[in-house]
Amino acid sequence: MNYVTKWNGTSWSALGSGLNYGVGALAVSGTDLYVGGWFSGVGAGGTAVSGLYHVAKWNGTAWSALGGSISLNGVRALAVSGTEVYVGGDISGLAILGIAKWNGSTWSGLDGGLNTTVFSIAVSGTNIYAGGNFTNVSTTATPVPGLNYVAKFTSAENKSAISCKNVVVKLISISGKTATLEVYAPKGAAISPSLYTIKNAKVKSAPIAGGAVANTKTWILEIIDTTVKPPLK
Template sequence: MKWFRILLAGVFALLAFDMDQSANVVSANTLAAAGDEFWDARFYPPGPDGQVNALVMFDNELVAGGKFRAAGQDQANRIAKWNGTAWTALGAAPFQKLCPLYYGVNGCYLEVKTLASFQGKLYAGGMFTGVLAEWDGSQWSLFGDLYGPIEPGPCYGSVNSLLVSGNEMYVGGCFFPDGFSGINQLLRWDGTTWSNFEGIEFVNVVALAMRGDDLYVSADEVWFTGASHIAKWNRLTNQWSAVNNGIPSTFEPTAMTFWGDTLIAAGSGKLYAWDGAQWSELATVTGADGEIHSLQTHGGELYVGGSFTNFAGQAIQNIAIWNGSTWRGLDQEVNGAVRSLLFDASNLYAGGNFTLADSALAPYVAKWDGSGPTCMRAERCSALARSARMGWRVGTR
């Protein structure tokens, strides 16, 4: 029986694994504590096997996009869905490597960066050939194959931001839309027709936010009088204006959202608020990469996700919450960068580059509902996940 015990130990070494929180990587350690009996052959792969950049609800399921190649038991080309029980691939996604041939741009890229649900269809934008794709519930199509080419632009070639407002979807990034002149890398889509914006040009649109009839656009460059990196468009007047008062010209927002009537913009390790007339600084972040990647609002509070260990002078790691007067973190933190935050009716979902949520195993995506943890995967929780305190769920309903 000695040979059998050796063989069995080897099998367990493959099936059971631990997360090295300090290094933020999956280690080859074997769990050797009470509760190991909860591990089984289905535990790996648990979900997305790499970075998650974007989350959206579509057909009552959570959809994740990013850099991963597998999810659950499926091969998943940078996009997958979670139905409350299991991770599966979302069709045969047509994403292929994009290899831009522009000065200063080297290498090939393949990732989904943004997701949106619009008029009963799912849209995925990112760095791949075609840069924008549409899922109609049964099959994928590259957007250009359906409605006219969208070619990679003079930077990396990407759709960075999708924003749905009413019966329109706004598309921002670095691309050349077919049939339009200039370097205007911002378009509107009404489900049938593209519309361009006149009187302004952008280089690499990175973030969009809308309140009422005002659309705010952040880009690497904004070619409009008085604007540095942010401009505002009014849908009723069809006029653009600069949004600079009280903000450094070097500030480049990489994420924007509205908290009530206040525009929140994040970038360059800073968080600013725009009240319609003046910018004011809300917070500075430091530690790790010192960056903010995602903004969400819920229940009158502002949620900030990123890669930081100090937020507004406090020891807050990767997720911070603002109630209008004070900042706080979650009692149970994730151990790596948070790149996407999403709320449904009662849960907060986080996606990114982490492996643990508090002491629970949570590779790349987790769910917070304020109660006890279970695993965000098709199989049962490990003893480690079961031992986590109330807060994060890395899995089932």
């Protein structure tokens, strides 16, 4: 049971021999589990899988690799839409920076990528949303005004900015009509609900101080429209 495991409601079980280092992201599609992280192979005692480097698929029986043509220094985010797998993290190579797409046979970039790490990815229809530490596109792409920490890609792989007032937002959980967000101001800006417009939600409790980083807060939101998750703008 190395670095990744399954809970069936009663007990924990191993996924083969597991992996040989840390896992940073999981995504499920049907009976397949996609795993991203900092591993470079299967766990001790397992059968080696060629190309299994920082991103892998478990089909319920065995591990398999998703190509090996990009440099993955660590995967921190995964999202699956149909046959396409989106990977975010510390990624570079072949004009792929920060975020990449696997179509079942090859890797490709999304409009030149972003200029640093992606921590979260969400897919809605033909739109791909990314959040992270980036402050614009990669140096090889055309700059997008206002593209700070959160971005949207269309199916045509054109990116646009989502104004976020210099905060990084991470969705922690949604339970019923309550959403928990972690809000981080990288430049030390004040974090207050009064500074931001929260669509389809209202603040349920005052910001709670975060962990080791002083300018991180946890917001508890009450969702008004449960069909729409509450982004900041």
